[in-house]
Amino acid sequence: AQKVTQAQTEISVVEKEDVTLDCVYETRDTTYYLFWYKQPPSGELVFLIRRNSFDEQNEISGRYSWNFQKSTSSFNFTITASQVVDSAVYFCALSEKGGSEKLVFGKGTKLTVNP
């Protein structure tokens, strides 16, 4: 069965610091999809990125970057030069095979960026 572990429950940083959110996953499938979602205090779930198991390229989107390493079953998320608006709960999630398979979430990491 699939499992996602986000070992960091809460992280607090000062604005402009870089911060990395860790995500470790378990799956027996060779085809799977990894996701990151952001949940700001307003409560909605905001999609950030999707990565499939065959694409280990790292990705950068503005201040956000993701490091996918199959060798360590990790899909870590880095925010560069953090801002107060980045304060949220961040979820890593896994879907086996894709399609209509369920999305399994980690327990989330609460990030607080202080001014």
Add this chain to the structure above:
Amino acid sequence: DTAVSQTPKYLVTQMGNDKSIKCEQNLGHDTMYWYKQDSKKFLKIMFSYNNKELIINETVPNRFSPKSPDKAHLNLHINSLELGDSAVYFCASSPWTEAQTNYGYTFGSGTRLTVV
């Protein structure tokens, strides 16, 4: 236009009541889901439907009954509400196959249910 919309956004009700949450998606997705987020923010799947057919039922009490009148709608009816049902319920949708370029899970804004 909102892609996945849920109503109501907030629901406060007494123990023992029956209530429904509605969900509609206009993305043309074949699969819809209900997720529950508890007080510790843990998100867990409850049900999924594909084109009106139940695919996943994750050992949810039978007081919870999903209903899908068509593939764009998935409603959640809860009977005999209990204090422990208080949570945020999220509806989501996705395409049937990951081959579709828009593959991903789109979530509604959530319904905060409070049972008193």
